[in-house]
Amino acid sequence: MKFPNRIFHDIKDERVIEAINTIPRELFVPDELRDYAYKDSALPIGYGQTISQPSLVAYMTQLLDLTDDKNVLEIGTGSGYQTALLAKLANKVFTIEIIEPLQKRAKEVLKQLGIDNIVYKLGNGYEGWEEYAPYDAILVAAAPPKVPEKLLAQLKDKGKMVIPVGKPGRTQMLKLITRDGDEFIEEDLQYVRFVPMIEG
Numbered sequence: 524m525k526f527p528n529r530i531f532h533d534i535k536d537e538r539v540i541e542a543i544n545t546i547p548r549e550l551f552v553p554d555e556l557r558d559y560a561y562k563d564s565a566l567p568i569g570y571g572q573t574i575s576q577p578s579l580v581a582y583m584t585q586l587l588d589l590t591d592d593k594n595v596l597e598i599g600t601g602s603g604y605q606t607a608l609l610a611k612l613a614n615k616v617f618t619i620e621i622i623e624p625l626q627k628r629a630k631e632v633l634k635q636l637g638i639d640n641i642v643y644k645l646g647n648g649y650e651g652w653e654e655y656a657p658y659d660a661i662l663v664a665a666a667p668p669k670v671p672e673k674l675l676a677q678l679k680d681k682g683k684m685v686i687p688v689g690k691p692g693r694t695q696m697l698k699l700i701t702r703d704g705d706e707f708i709e710e711d712l713q714y715v716r717f718v719p720m721i722e723g
Contacts, residue, residue: 530563530578536585542611543581548574550632551602565716570622572718574602575664579715581608583685586699586712587660589613594655596677598648598720599664603629609662610638617655619644621721649722651677658682665720666695670709678702691719 531540549560551574556566565573575583584605589595589612600606600620606629609616618641620626626645633641644652648663649671656677663674663686670688678684682702689695695717699710 526561526563526577531581533578534581534585538612539581539585539608543577543584543608545611546604546607546636548577548604550635551604551607551629568602568625570625572601572622572625574604575717580605583662583697584608584612586685587662587683589660593659596652596655596658596661596674597664598651598661598674600626600629600643601664603633605662605664606641607633607636607638610640613660614640616641617644617652617658618642619646619648619652621645621647647723648720649673653677660684661686663687663720664717666691666715666717667720667722670698670700675700675702675707678707680704687715687717 534540549557552560552566563576563578565576568574591614593613594615595609595613597618600618606618623645651673657679659679659682661678661684666687666689668690680702684700687695687697694714697712697715701708
């Protein structure tokens with residue numbers, strides 16, 4: 524099954540569209556919601572978390588300008604759906620999840636799909652993953668109230684970070700942050716609703 528073309532009308536990067544159309548979204552949603560897998564909507568995946576709508580997943584990915592020589596840090600593995608798309612476009616994905624049952628399920632699905640350029644960590648996304656830093660790109664799939672300083676520090680020069688920022692339970696602002704030496708150029712893109720980023 525494929526997405527209706529209209530879902531990706533704002534996506535200009537053909538690599539992103541081609542890649543997302545190779546990923547069976549139904550494998551990343553609960554069995555009882557599989558009939559809705561190709562709708563452009565967020566869906567619950569348990570533990571108070573969601574899988575984002577496909578158009579937003581594609582849009583956030585496009586903003587990172589990924590190529591197959593770039594390494595990406597993902598904060599919030601969740602279902603593993605966004606992880607799969609990043610892995611198809613980048614060299615390697617380092618992904619952090621704080622909820623162990625979600626990480627376990629995502630790893631199983633991604634292994635089933637034969638996607639093996641992913642390194643997993645169970646932990647706190649606020650800390651990032653210093654061991655493999657700096658990263659060419661960082662994608663944050665949960666909303667902190669402000670941009671974590673440790674994530675900024677782990678972004679490579681000229682690297683890009685996409686992150687929703689705002690208070691829990693409210694609309695957040697999706698931001699694109701580009702590093703230029705010791706400066707960080709911040710661009711507000713659109714209002715979004717993500718689950719809060721968990722600390723601790």
